[in-house]
Amino acid sequence: MQQDNRKKNNLEMEFFSDYGDANRFKVQEVIGKGSYGVVCSAIDTLTGEKVAIKKIHDIFEHISDAARILREIKLLRLLRHPDIVEIKHIMLPPSRREFKDIYVVFELMESDLHQVIKANDDLTREHYQFFLYQLLRALKYIHTANVYHRDLKPKNILANANCKLKICDFGLARVAFNDTPTTIFWTDYVATRWYRAPELCGSFYSKYTPAIDIWSIGCIFAEVLMGKPLFPGKNVVHQLDLMTDLLGTPSLDTISRVRNEKARRYLTSMRKKPPIPFAQKFPNADPLSLKLLERLLAFDPKDRPTAEEALADPYFKGLAKVEREPSCQPITKMEFEFERRKVTKEDIRELISREILEYHPQLLKDHMNGADKASFLYPSAVDQFRRQFAHLEENSGKTGPVAPLERKHASLPRSTVIHSTAVARGGQPKLMNNTNTLNPETTQNIPFNHATIQAQQRNLSAAKPSTFMGPVAPFDNGRISRDAYDPRSFIRSTNLPFSQQSAATVAMGKQQERRTTMEPEKQARQISQYNRYAPDVAINIDNNPFIMARTGMNKAENISDRIIIDTNLLQATAGIGVAAAAAAAAPGGSAHRKVGAVRYGMSKMY
Numbered sequence: 001m002q003q004d005n006r007k008k009n010n011l012e013m014e015f016f017s018d019y020g021d022a023n024r025f026k027v028q029e030v031i032g033k034g035s036y037g038v039v040c041s042a043i044d045t046l047t048g049e050k051v052a053i054k055k056i057h058d059i060f061e062h063i064s065d066a067a068r069i070l071r072e073i074k075l076l077r078l079l080r081h082p083d084i085v086e087i088k089h090i091m092l093p094p095s096r097r098e099f100k101d102i103y104v105v106f107e108l109m110e111s112d113l114h115q116v117i118k119a120n121d122d123l124t125r126e127h128y129q130f131f132l133y134q135l136l137r138a139l140k141y142i143h144t145a146n147v148y149h150r151d152l153k154p155k156n157i158l159a160n161a162n163c164k165l166k167i168c169d170f171g172l173a174r175v176a177f178n179d180t181p182t183t184i185f186w187t188d189y190v191a192t193r194w195y196r197a198p199e200l201c202g203s204f205y206s207k208y209t210p211a212i213d214i215w216s217i218g219c220i221f222a223e224v225l226m227g228k229p230l231f232p233g234k235n236v237v238h239q240l241d242l243m244t245d246l247l248g249t250p251s252l253d254t255i256s257r258v259r260n261e262k263a264r265r266y267l268t269s270m271r272k273k274p275p276i277p278f279a280q281k282f283p284n285a286d287p288l289s290l291k292l293l294e295r296l297l298a299f300d301p302k303d304r305p306t307a308e309e310a311l312a313d314p315y316f317k318g319l320a321k322v323e324r325e326p327s328c329q330p331i332t333k334m335e336f337e338f339e340r341r342k343v344t345k346e347d348i349r350e351l352i353s354r355e356i357l358e359y360h361p362q363l364l365k366d367h368m369n370g371a372d373k374a375s376f377l378y379p380s381a382v383d384q385f386r387r388q389f390a391h392l393e394e395n396s397g398k399t400g401p402v403a404p405l406e407r408k409h410a411s412l413p414r415s416t417v418i419h420s421t422a423v424a425r426g427g428q429p430k431l432m433n434n435t436n437t438l439n440p441e442t443t444q445n446i447p448f449n450h451a452t453i454q455a456q457q458r459n460l461s462a463a464k465p466s467t468f469m470g471p472v473a474p475f476d477n478g479r480i481s482r483d484a485y486d487p488r489s490f491i492r493s494t495n496l497p498f499s500q501q502s503a504a505t506v507a508m509g510k511q512q513e514r515r516t517t518m519e520p521e522k523q524a525r526q527i528s529q530y531n532r533y534a535p536d537v538a539i540n541i542d543n544n545p546f547i548m549a550r551t552g553m554n555k556a557e558n559i560s561d562r563i564i565i566d567t568n569l570l571q572a573t574a575g576i577g578v579a580a581a582a583a584a585a586a587p588g589g590s591a592h593r594k595v596g597a598v599r600y601g602m603s604k605m606y
């Protein structure tokens with residue numbers, strides 16, 4: 001009898017281990033924090049790969065948060081591309097009906113573009129070109145799927161030391177369906193102001209186009225070239241001022257196309273400004289890159305190229321190849337039905353569970369066959385994870401961050417493609433004896449010289465701890481192998497070695513920066529949660545930022561009335577949201593993220 005029981009237990013273990021996850025991931029340390037959760041590095045003992053596990057807690061506290069998470073995990077499942085971060089797995093919660101947290105396993109990246117820009121003042125022209133190429137290639141794929149990212153910024157672009165960039169954070173993304181009035185979709189626009197297109201700063205139109213993402217990519221590229229944000233506006237009016245300082249006031253023709261009458265009037269009444277030549281603003285950049293940048297930053301969205309057109313720009317001659325730049329099948333309406341209906345928390349919970357099952361094939365099969373029981377308690381690793389995360393979070397606060405062995409925040413290699421064209425930021429190329437571009441085809445055979453790089457790192461990291469030395473070349477060649485849609489078949493390069501000292505220093509800085517920015521983030525979240533219950537409206541010209549700026553605080557105080565205005569400074573003056581104002585003042589912090597973002601109202605489902 002006892003033997004029978006043991007046999008049964010073993011069988012169960014075997015069966016469950018398929019999706020029980022329990023010992024599969026060994027969590028290592030906290031590597032990031034966002035407003036939705038904590039991210040830890042871990043080892044996937046099944047594959048030996050390093051992964052990043054994001055714990056998203058209390059996902060059902062607010063339905064809009066839950067919808068955001070559903071949207072993100074769904075999109076990342078559907079958008080499979082080497083330049084988009086990949087979800088590898090989602091842990092099975094113990095109960096389908098009652099779970100609160102989810103653990104999402106991503107491929108591990110080493111840094112993000114924000115850190116890279118901050119720490120590398122000696123990027124080369126090849127880096128610039130290659131960065132932009134990858135971003136546009138990802139965008140082509142995303143846009144052909146009919147998805148708009150809507151929150152592109154350096155922090156949402158993960159980076160590896162081998163120059164690989166991957167777009168992440170699809171929480172604000174939307175799928176555009178032809179038969180759906182997009183107006184509703186765009187009313188809850190909260191994307192980061194500094195990267196926001198002019199038409200979004202002034203609700204020029206009732207419908208937006210993928211050109212909003214192209215604008216953001218233009219801002220990001222300019223930031224890469226300059227080493228600092230191009231348009232760091234303090235509020236939307238200031239944002240538009242900065243744009244027109246560089247681009248000049250828009251032409252009458254452009255203004256005449258603006259549908260919002262008040263915005264039109266505002267633009268017409270602006271002091272006339274001539275455009276500043278880009279060659280003057282970016283004196284040392286490759287003229288071809290500036291020509292493309294000017295196109296990306298066209299004030300009128302109709303003048304901006306599509307991602308596909310931008311990839312065909314002469315700037316990418318020798319690098320771009322259509323076969324390496326796949327499109328995506330448009331996402332079907334069915335997948336995003338929940339965006340178009342009134343849904344309850346329970347509906348979203350069910351949909352998230354369904355998404356999780358996509359990573360647990362056997363259970364998915366059972367589910368499809370109706371064989372699973374909703375009340376069934378899955379053998380889940382989540383309890384164990386909860387304890388591990390809690391322990392790490394506690395300790396990372398007390399003892400400071402522990403340098404992850406393989407993480408290289410803020411480091412990027414220099415080109416070893418013969419002699420690189422190192423361009424001091426804002427300076428002339430240091431060496432011009434090589435005009436090699438980071439051609440995925442020519443670089444694929446360049447040997448990856450581990451030993452040399454390690455030696456270089458040791459020597460140089462002592463002098464300049466946050467700068468990474470090494471080649472651009474061993475990028476995975478931008479090559480999309482047989483199945484362009486399967487990132488697993490994408491050829492990956494070896495990760496570069498890691499300098500303990502530099503990583504510790506940089507990680508510390510990063511951690512500190514996060515600590516100081518968490519409060520404003522929380523504040524932002526509170527404000528947006530408050531606003532979440534606002535009634536549904538389409539873009540309302542009375543909520544136009546220009547009007548807000550003029551009418552002062554009476555309207556701003558009336559927060560429950562549909563909007564939070566986009567001026568942290570106004571909030572500060574009026575004494576409402578002092579923390580938000582402090583956030584606005586914090587340079588380079590999260591202030592520009594969500595605090596004070598325009599929220600014209602809620603989309604229909606809420």
Ligand SMILES: Nc1ncnc2c1ncn2[C@@H]1O[C@H](COP(=O)(O)OP(=O)(O)OP(=O)(O)O)[C@@H](O)[C@H]1O
Pocket residue numbers: 031032033034035036037039052054085106107108109110111112155158168169171
């Ligand atoms: N795949 C990954 N590899 C390495 N680090 C990562 C990965 N994903 C996220 N991180 C780190 O964790 C941090 C927080 O993650 P993320 O931005 O996804 O959280 P979030 O809660 O959605 O953030 P936000 O507050 O911007 O919405 C990031 O800034 C990044 O440094």
